[in-house]
Amino acid sequence: MPELPEVEVVRAGLAPAVEGAVVESAEVLDARSLRRHEGPEEDFVERLTGARMRLPRRRGKFMWVPLEPGAAGAGAGAAAGAALGGEPSEALVVHLGMSGQVLLREPEAPRDRLTRIVIGVRHPEHGRLRVDFVDQRIFGSMALDRLLPAPGVPGDTVPGQAAHIARDPMDPAFDDARFLQALARRDTTVKRALLDQTLVSGIGNIYADEALWAARIHYEQPTRTLSRARARTLLAEVRLVLGKALAEGGTSFDAQYVNVNGASGYFSHSLNAYGRQGEPCPRCGRPIVRETFMNRGSHLCRFCQRLRAPRPRPLPA
Numbered sequence: 556m557p558e559l560p561e562v563e564v565v566r567a568g569l570a571p572a573v574e575g576a577v578v579e580s581a582e583v584l585d586a587r588s589l590r591r592h593e594g595p596e597e598d599f600v601e602r603l604t605g606a607r608m609r610l611p612r613r614r615g616k617f618m619w620v621p622l623e624p625g626a627a628g629a630g631a632g633a634a635a636g637a638a639l640g641g642e643p644s645e646a647l648v649v650h651l652g653m654s655g656q657v658l659l660r661e662p663e664a665p666r667d668r669l670t671r672i673v674i675g676v677r678h679p680e681h682g683r684l685r686v687d688f689v690d691q692r693i694f695g696s697m698a699l700d701r702l703l704p705a706p707g708v709p710g711d712t713v714p715g716q717a718a719h720i721a722r723d724p725m726d727p728a729f730d731d732a733r734f735l736q737a738l739a740r741r742d743t744t745v746k747r748a749l750l751d752q753t754l755v756s757g758i759g760n761i762y763a764d765e766a767l768w769a770a771r772i773h774y775e776q777p778t779r780t781l782s783r784a785r786a787r788t789l790l791a792e793v794r795l796v797l798g799k800a801l802a803e804g805g806t807s808f809d810a811q812y813v814n815v816n817g818a819s820g821y822f823s824h825s826l827n828a829y830g831r832q833g834e835p836c837p838r839c840g841r842p843i844v845r846e847t848f849m850n851r852g853s854h855l856c857r858f859c860q861r862l863r864a865p866r867p868r869p870l871p872a
Contacts, residue, residue: 557651559615559723559757560800565657566613572659572684573608573620573676579683580604580675588671588690591650591716592698602645602699608676609643614726615756617717618657619646621702648700648714649688655695660685672697723757724794725801735786738778745781745789746774746853758793761829762800764854766793768828773862774853780863799825828854 557565581603583589583596592599606622613619621643649657658667662675662683672688688697702712708728713720722729734755741748748754749763758766767774769792772785781789803825827837832845836856845852 557616557655558759558762559613559725559797560762562613562616562618562651562757563725563801564804565651566611566618569611569618569620569657569659569686572678572681573686574610576608576676576678576681576684578603578606578608578674579677580673582673583671584673585671585693587693588688588696589698591648591696591700594699599697599699603647603674606645608647614713614717615720615723615752616759617648617650617714617720619648619700619714619717621646621712622699644702644712645699646702646714648696648698648716650696650716652690652692652695654691656687656689658687658689660687720752720756721754723797724755724790725757725797731787731790734790735783738781738786739783741778743778744774745772745776745778746848748778749793750849755793757797760851760853761826762793762796764829765796765827768855768860769796771859773860774848774855775862828856830854 581600583599586596589596589599603622606624609621609623611618611620622645623643649655651657662685664685666673666687667689669689669691670687671690671693674686674688675683676686677683688695698716700714700716703715703718705711705713705718707722707730711728737754738748741754743751746763746767749758749766750760764774766789770785770789772781772789828843831843832852832854834843835841836843836859839856839858841856841858843854843856845854847853
């Protein structure tokens with residue numbers, strides 16, 4: 556599943572092509588890709604057509620494009636949803652699921668056979684473009700959703716579908732102290748905590764394994780046993796791993812994850828643990844192993860990432 560770096564790469568690639576563009580048309584080829592939209596496909600098309608797109612945004616694995624109501628011909632829903640002061644109160648929300656792709660195409664370019672939704676836009680500088688939502692496994696979706704106030708930053712908004720998602724470690728408004736306090740209070744293990752999108756968003760199986768390897772922490776280490784120093788180290792390693800993956804265009808193991816131009820990321824060549832079972836640990840030379848975890852796999856070096864027992868508390872005098 557695409558994680559934070561992959562979704563951010565798509566968002567950044569989409570931004571210059573759609574910011575300021577007006578939606579001229581929308582076509583739903585497979586209504587299953589509207590599973591998160593409250594309403595029929597005709598409602599989706601009517602509300603989207605005529606709206607003006609703003610800068611795409613992201614939280615964790617959710618991406619959205621705030622929509623201004625258009626002038627003549629704007630969708631009735633978008634116009635009715637305009638907030639005071641003209642700020643958008645509705646957005647086009649995109650979730651890539653397992654295999655979703657958002658591709659930029661020329662208007663007359665051939666369509667991929669797995670295209671589910673086609674959006675035609677006119678940009679003031681780039682002219683007409685086509686935004687195709689392609690999804691092989693149809694776990695991804697597009698939807699129109701109302702924007703709600705986002706706690707922590709005055710004037711910030713988030714779609715209702717993503718309101719329960721925590722900020723991610725690359726977000727300037729991410730609160731390190733609050734995260735560390737919440738981590739210490741959780742009665743769980745560290746990898747489960749990293750995958751909990753209500754605690755910290757955007758981290759999936761790949762980047763959890765990589766950050767835990769870098770921090771030398773076993774995935775089953777209870778969160779309550781982590782010292783504050785080790786927890787800070789883990790958070791720092793999460794940021795380093797995500798930042799490097801962003802710089803390298805994300806991780807592509809197959810053709811299902813690509814950027815808006817159809818190109819693959821190459822962070823897979825920089826992985827130290829994930830998918831490296833049987834290969835030597837880059838740090839100590841012992842083999843990387845894969846263990847079953849939450850119906851998936853967890854990759855680690857058993858020597859570098861030993862499960863540490865909690866230190867006994869001193870007896871009262």
